[in-house]
Amino acid sequence: MSGLSIENISMRFDLPNGGSVQALKDVSLDLKPGELMSVLGPSGCGKTTLLNIVAGFLAPTGGRIAMNGHTVQGPDAERGMVFQQGALFEWMSVRENVAFGPRMKGEKETQYGANVDHLLDVVGLGDFKEKAIYELSGGMQQRVALARCLANDPDVILMDEPLGALDALTREKMQSLVLKLWKETGKTIILITHSVEEALLLGERLLVMAPRPGRIHKEYRLPFADLGVDQDLREVKKHPDYNKTREEILAMIWDMEEEIMGRTEESA
Amino acid sequence: MIILAIYIAIFAGGYFAVKQITASTQPKDYTSLKTVTFGDESAVRPNRAASIISVVTIFLLWGAFTGSSLIPSFLHAPAAFTGTGEFSYTVEAGGQSDDATVTVNVHEADGDAAEPVVEAGDGFAKNDVMSVAKYRSKLLRVDKNDELGRTDGAQITAVNGQAIAPGGEVFTDFARIGMTPKGTLNIVPNTGWQMQPLYLPPPEKVASRLAEISSTGFRNSTLWEHLGFSLFRVVIGFLIGAAVGIPLGYAMGLSNWFRGWFDPVVEFMRPVPPLALIPLVIIWAGIGEVGKIVLLFLAALWIMAIAARSGVSGVNITKVHAAYSLGASKWQIMRHVIIPNSLPEIFTGARVAMGVCWGTVVAAELVAAEKGAGMMIMVASKFQNTDIVLMGIILIGVIGFSIDVLMRWAENILVPWKGRS
Numbered sequence: 001m002s003g004l005s006i007e008n009i010s011m012r013f014d015l016p017n018g019g020s021v022q023a024l025k026d027v028s029l030d031l032k033p034g035e036l037m038s039v040l041g042p043s044g045c046g047k048t049t050l051l052n053i054v055a056g057f058l059a060p061t062g063g064r065i066a067m068n069g070h071t072v073q074g075p076d077a078e079r080g081m082v083f084q085q086g087a088l089f090e091w092m093s094v095r096e097n098v099a100f101g102p103r104m105k106g107e108k109e110t111q112y113g114a115n116v117d118h119l120l121d122v123v124g125l126g127d128f129k130e131k132a133i134y135e136l137s138g139g140m141q142q143r144v145a146l147a148r149c150l151a152n153d154p155d156v157i158l159m160d161e162p163l164g165a166l167d168a169l170t171r172e173k174m175q176s177l178v179l180k181l182w183k184e185t186g187k188t189i190i191l192i193t194h195s196v197e198e199a200l201l202l203g204e205r206l207l208v209m210a211p212r213p214g215r216i217h218k219e220y221r222l223p224f225a226d227l228g229v230d231q232d233l234r235e236v237k238k239h240p241d242y243n244k245t246r247e248e249i250l251a252m253i254w255d256m257e258e259e260i261m262g263r264t265e266e267s268a
Numbered sequence: 269m270i271i272l273a274i275y276i277a278i279f280a281g282g283y284f285a286v287k288q289i290t291a292s293t294q295p296k297d298y299t300s301l302k303t304v305t306f307g308d309e310s311a312v313r314p315n316r317a318a319s320i321i322s323v324v325t326i327f328l329l330w331g332a333f334t335g336s337s338l339i340p341s342f343l344h345a346p347a348a349f350t351g352t353g354e355f356s357y358t359v360e361a362g363g364q365s366d367d368a369t370v371t372v373n374v375h376e377a378d379g380d381a382a383e384p385v386v387e388a389g390d391g392f393a394k395n396d397v398m399s400v401a402k403y404r405s406k407l408l409r410v411d412k413n414d415e416l417g418r419t420d421g422a423q424i425t426a427v428n429g430q431a432i433a434p435g436g437e438v439f440t441d442f443a444r445i446g447m448t449p450k451g452t453l454n455i456v457p458n459t460g461w462q463m464q465p466l467y468l469p470p471p472e473k474v475a476s477r478l479a480e481i482s483s484t485g486f487r488n489s490t491l492w493e494h495l496g497f498s499l500f501r502v503v504i505g506f507l508i509g510a511a512v513g514i515p516l517g518y519a520m521g522l523s524n525w526f527r528g529w530f531d532p533v534v535e536f537m538r539p540v541p542p543l544a545l546i547p548l549v550i551i552w553a554g555i556g557e558v559g560k561i562v563l564l565f566l567a568a569l570w571i572m573a574i575a576a577r578s579g580v581s582g583v584n585i586t587k588v589h590a591a592y593s594l595g596a597s598k599w600q601i602m603r604h605v606i607i608p609n610s611l612p613e614i615f616t617g618a619r620v621a622m623g624v625c626w627g628t629v630v631a632a633e634l635v636a637a638e639k640g641a642g643m644m645i646m647v648a649s650k651f652q653n654t655d656i657v658l659m660g661i662i663l664i665g666v667i668g669f670s671i672d673v674l675m676r677w678a679e680n681i682l683v684p685w686k687g688r689s
Contacts, residue, residue: 087590
């Protein structure tokens with residue numbers, strides 16, 4: 001079976017004081033190759049934990065992740081990850097960062113060189129190949145991170161709030177870039193975000209998670225990502241369903257937040 | 269005290285003078301346009317004029333208070349009196365009174381100590397002569413050549429016309445004339461404000477010593493051998509310390525067992541000053557090269573181990589995660605992520621370690637050595653060659669500073685990303 005399947009994942013941490021936290025409970029989900037799913041939820045709903053389990057950085061306490069039929073045991077090049085920030089290697093140039101994956105596989109410059117240069121052009125960094133990482137702006141750094149992930153040609157790309165640290169304008173440009181790359185490469189993408197707009201615009205599927213314990217609350221299938229591939233994102237936002245869905249999801253998350261607050265007040 | 273006052277005066281005066289001069293030529297750059305500068309550390313940049321005046325002031329004060337020939341003599345602090353001085357005294361004996369003069373030759377310590385020749389003069393009090401070295405004092409029984417001496421009831425009642433009694437004193441233009449309780453005069457020539465060369469030789473004397481020792485050597489070794497031996501010990505000791513300490517630090521940063529095993533040792537040894545190990549190292553390894561290098565190895569080892577350990581601990585876990593999900597193996601992560609990421613910390617440690625080693629080697633050579641910068645100044649101090657001691661201190665400072673500059677330069681070349689992630 002191809003694609004990524006998340007099967008009854010549960011996660012329970014022991015706390016130093018003897019108690020424990022149920023971060024995730026019975027999360028199940030299937031992604032077909034080429035799907036783009038965005039994940040939304042109030043803070044503490046376990047979305048980053050879920051991503052770390054899929055990436056293989058954490059072992060779940062229950063359930064399993066299956067990737068193209070085999071169980072995930074740890075991190076692997078088939079599941080690439082784009083972090084919010086701080087994951088680039090400052091001691092390498094932009095180009096060396098992007099070429100990191102192929103080089104680790106033992107490929108020669110002649111094998112990966114053309115592809116790396118092509119990807120740098122695609123993300124608009126063709127003129128910055130030999131620059132040092134610390135000479136780039138935040139948005140450029142995230143474009144390097146995207147290119148680095150793509151250069152390694154993973155089956156699934158996991159994005160942990162990749163645009164979270166960027167300003168609003170840069171963010172909009174990067175959202176278009178993510179959609180463009182998704183369509184061009186046909187990768188399966190899971191994108192975690194705390195921006196409802198971003199989740200709506202980029203998510204072909206949109207998963208809303210609820211906290212305590214972390215679980216899937218509701219799933220949407222949305223047309224906006226497909227529209228955004230060849231339309232301006234601001235045009236997409238004028239779609240009649242866009243605002244309706246946005247309000248619905250916002251209300252949902254507000255309710256969850258209020259419930260948490262209420263529960264905290266009761267216990268306090 | 270007067271030196272401190274002059275120093276403060278130049279400090280303040282220089283400030284106002286430079287401010288006056290540069291007020292019109294201030295560049296209108298961003299920093300100069302800041303209205304809030306107090307509390308904004310980035311707005312504080314060293315005033316180069318102040319640095320230059322500061323260094324010049326130090327040499328000026330040094331020269332002025334040692335009577336240096338490098339600076340014009342009107343800037344000199346009052347020097348100790350040398351040459352021939354004269355004062356008169358009045359003796360009373362049995363109702364008679366007579367005057368006589370004392371001629372004093374104040375000579376350089378190694379100068380002509382001949383007593384001046386004067387005529388005895390008339391009256392019962394005869395003229396006296398004496399010779400005294402600069403900065404010294406001398407008792408003079410002026411009545412011993414007089415016709416009526418102390419035994420005849422003669423008594424000195426005045427010096428230069430000013431009354432004096434036992435225990436009293438009179439200041440003449442060149443000396444303080446005191447009188448002991450028994451009535452003997454004590455001649456103390458003015459010492460002036462200048463330092464004796466024994467305490468502080470003038471700059472040109474230090475410079476000429478430098479020239480002399482760099483051409484003829486000191487204690488059967490050339491100057492460069494002395495300094496070279498010190499540097500050689502530091503470099504070898506540091507390199508061995510780094511070669512052992514860095515892998516040890518990596519192991520401590522990467523393995524529970526290594527961390528647990530070496531933590532007590534490293535944490536205990538780190539606060540022990542390397543100087544405290546000198547006696548033990550001498551007992552174990554003697555005063556030769558081996559002992560010195562062992563000492564410096566120990567001085568550098570813990571610093572480098574801790575630097576490497578914190579370099580490993582300081583790696584951002586997302587970088588490691590990123591490398592794993594890009595398909596890197598453990599060894600590749602070590603080689604391409606952990607080691608480069610720890611280099612800035614290791615360089616900081618290396619700078620500290622080189623500084624500590626340089627200080628330790630000088631101290632160890634002070635204790636015992638056949639060659640070395642520390643040995644040179646220790647031996648010189650035993651022979652009261654203050655100029656060699658000063659020269660040695662200046663050279664040690666210059667070398668220590670150069671080491672630091674060199675390390676910083678290497679750091680800029682090798683780890684340009686330091687502090688910029």
